[in-house]
Amino acid sequence: MAGETDLTQLLKTMQPRLREGEYVFCTLxxxxxxxxxLDPVGYFKEDEGLTLMVLKPQADAAGLSYTAVFALxxxxxxxxxxxxGFMAAIAxxxxxxxxxxxxxxxFYHDHLFVPVKDAxxxxxxxxxxxxxxxxxxxx
Numbered sequence: 001m002a003g004e005t006d007l008t009q010l011l012k013t014m015q016p017r018l019r020e021g022e023y024v025f026c027t028l029x030x031x032x033x034x035x036x037x038l039d040p041v042g043y044f045k046e047d048e049g050l051t052l053m054v055l056k057p058q059a060d061a062a063g064l065s066y067t068a069v070f071a072l073x074x075x076x077x078x079x080x081x082x083x084x085g086f087m088a089a090i091a092x093x094x095x096x097x098x099x100x101x102x103x104x105x106x107f108y109h110d111h112l113f114v115p116v117k118d119a120x121x122x123x124x125x126x127x128x129x130x131x132x133x134x135x136x137x138x139x
Contacts, residue, residue, distance in 0.1 A: 003108070004115050006044045015076035016126040022056040022116055024066035024100075041072070042104055042111075052111070053104070053127035061115035070102070071132030073112040073126070081105060093129050094122055 004010050023041065027049040028034060034043070034052055042053040051062075059066055079086055086101045087110060094101045094114070099122050102113040112120045 003078045003083065005080045005083045007010045007083070007089065008133055008136075010037050010079055010083060011049040011089060011129055013077045014126065014130055015092075016112075016130075017076055018119055019069055019072040021072070022052055022054045023072050023113060024056050024059045024064075024068070025070075025113075026052045026059050026064040026066050027055060028052065028064075035095055038062055041049075046107055069116050071116045071122075073114060073119070073122060075110045075112070075126075078108050079105070081107070086110065091128065091131070094125060096098050097121070097125055099125070118123055 001019075029049050032044060032050070034040065034050065038052065038054055038058050040052045040054045044051045052059075054064075056066075056069055057067070087105065090105065090110075091101050094112075099114055099118045101122070104111045104113070106129070112122070
């Protein structure tokens with residue numbers, strides 16, 4: 001099934017869900033495989049090293065360093081990787097309220113890493129974005 005591409009429909013049906021746990025971004029040299037006891041929710045290989053997105057307790061147990069702690073919000077709508085403006089609308093809305101966001105798009109859903117202290121406020125702001133989209137266009 002193809003993901004949704006219509007921006008208004010995406011905003012109306014995004015269904016933000018706060019996932020349990022605290023997450024961190026860690027980095028390892030590209031020449032090192034990450035330890036097998038880690039279960040990253042995501043990773044990205046950059047020229048400078050391998051970035052892992054893992055639960056904070058896993059990073060602590062592995063002795064990995066990090067600079068910030070995040071909450072993870074998953075948007076339940078099945079968004080298309082070709083959708084235009086969805087992440088921009090979300091990031092702009094959160095930024096206008098002083099919340100940083102590190103978005104990650106996967107095949108089925110988009111995921112937002114926000115500072116732990118801002119998680120509940122981010123959920124409320126995302127819901128307000130949905131409410132606004134619903135009130136501005138017919139169902």
